[in-house]
Amino acid sequence: MLFEKINITDENFELKTDMYVRVESGKISSITEQRPEDYEGECYNGEGKLLMPGLVNSHSHLPMTLTRGYGDGLTLQSWLFDKIFPFEDQMTDEDAYIGTMLGIAEMLASGTTSVSDMYMFGESVCRAALESGIKCNFSRCISSGSETPLEELKGFKEAMAVKEKYDGANNGRIRVDYSIHAEYTSSEYTIGKFADYVNAHDARVSTHISETKTEHEECKARHNGLTPVQYFEKMGIFGTGKAFGAHCVWIEPEDREIMAKNGVMIAHCPSSNMKLGSGLADVKAMLDAGITVGIGTDGAGSNNNLDMFEEMHLAALTASVKNYDAAAFSAKDVLKMATVNGALMQGRTDCGLIKEGYCADLVVVDLEKPHLTPKNDIVSSLVYSAGGQDVVLTMVDGEVLYRDGKFTTIDIDEIMKLADKAVCKIKSRL
DSSP: OEEEEEEEEOTTSOEEEEEEEEEETTEEEEEESSOOTTOOSOEEEOTTEEEEEOEEEEEEOGGGGGGTTSSTTOOHHHIIIIIIHHHHHTOOHHHHHHHHHHHHHHHHHTTEEEEEEEESOHHHHHHHHHHHOOEEEEEEEEOOSSOOOGGGSHHHHHHHHHHHHHTTHHHHTEEEEEEEEEGGGSOHHHHHHHHHHHHHTTOOEEEEESOSHHHHHHHHHHTTTOOHHHHHHHHTTTTTSOEEEEEOTTOOHHHHHHHHHTTOEEEEOHHHHHHTTOOOOOHHHHHHTTOOEEEOOOOGGGTSOOOHHHHHHHHHHHHHHHHTOTTSSOHHHHHHIIIIIHHHHTTOTTOSSOOTTSBOOEEEEEOOSGGGOSOSOHHHHHHHTOOGGGEEEEEETTEEEEETTEESSOOHHHHHHHHHHHHHHHHHTO
16 A cells, blocks of 8 residues: 555654654555656555554553443442442453454454453453554463462463464464563462563563552551562562563552563553543653653543543643653653554564654544644644544454454454343343
């Protein structure tokens, strides 16, 4: 495909107008000011449009679309233990597949081309990712409060099976990583054995870190004053240099130094943190410390949508509030977090930018909208004015998965019907 005379955000997130972007064999093969003379394939009229890198959702729990609007208005601990965990106990593999497919459709329609997902039901999540065509780094989260050997844990067995079947599937669109759920959901024995395993296999690791003040302070009480970050460092979780923590709302200055030293990255989830009353993460301090920060939606049960444009908007606003500074960071900083930083967190070093040789994970935004007019600063408008509803095309590795309200790989009407039925069935068993 050739995108003709289209506005783009270049590799430095600067605006360039009336450009020609050529996509071949899943890659961006050329970016020019003149139309390639030898091109004879499909052309896309870019008039009134903007081409940007696909958004990368750095932290999500896709099957939790089925919990959207369920248990609202509760603290994290009450929400999890009183509502979500009982609901999840009633979910089947097929329920998880339906919820995942629903979440992927929502993301594709709003410009997300890749997602880092942490959950159970790995077969269901990876099957949906494979069928839909989205990029996905999946990790089956492990938790155990006992001293059961790691290889005997249900979660670990499932993680191994999913790794064997899906890692590298669809020409690398699917990658399977590892996850320990959090400090407070596993014993020291389990965390230590998990750390030994991932370090021996040089694996990518995700976990929840200091999401709430309660979590943070109770960890310190349990472990002689060690914060979750300090405890995980002691236990070896950060040993591969390929770890990232979700949320990190309550991390301390020393924690940021530890994370920067160990190459630990952070998934910032502003909507979820505000909805659950967890607090506002100090993202500027993270960036100033040299930490790579991406942006995530978290699950739809605590958001309640998967619109990364909304997350960018809130990330920018909350940074200003947290620092009492409207210039805490720029729209370009936010776009970088939501695209190339998220890709780096996934280990995808050729994604997240409109740059020759990079994967053609691309999104077209319709600029001819009242809320995007006038066009004083289009890059700023992407963060402060645009929404997922402005996306008119989503492409992954050069394959169009969503265009003008229609999906090429998902029967969305059927999926929505099945999602409603699944929720009714689950609730009837609670």
